[in-house]
Amino acid sequence: MRSEFSKHEAKDAMLSPVQIYAEATIAVALTAMIGVISAFITAAATGHRALGISGGLIMLVLTGALLTARLWRLTRIPDSDRASKAGEANEG
Numbered sequence: 587m588r589s590e591f592s593k594h595e596a597k598d599a600m601l602s603p604v605q606i607y608a609e610a611t612i613a614v615a616l617t618a619m620i621g622v623i624s625a626f627i628t629a630a631a632t633g634h635r636a637l638g639i640s641g642g643l644i645m646l647v648l649t650g651a652l653l654t655a656r657l658w659r660l661t662r663i664p665d666s667d668r669a670s671k672a673g674e675a676n677e678g
Contacts, residue, residue, distance in 0.1 A: 613653050621646035 624645035629638025 617646055617649045617653065620649045 621642045625638045625642025628641030629635055632638070
C-alpha cells in the first residue's frame, strides 16, 4: 500500500525553520512582556520593588508553563488516530 502526502499534510508534517524561529520569538516576547507588565503593576500596587520583581517572575513562569502546555496539547496525536495507526501496524 502506497501512502502519499497531500501538500497540506506535508506542510503540517515539517514546518520551515523560519516559521519555527518566528513562532518561538513571538512566544518569548509575549512571555517577557507579560512578566514586565505584571512586575510594574505589582510594584505600583504594593510600593515594593522586590514584590514587583517576584510578581513579574511568577507571571513569567506561569506564562511559559501555559504556552508549553498548549504546545504539548497541539502536538499530541488524537486517540482515534492513534488507534487507527495501531490497527494498521498490526495488519501489516
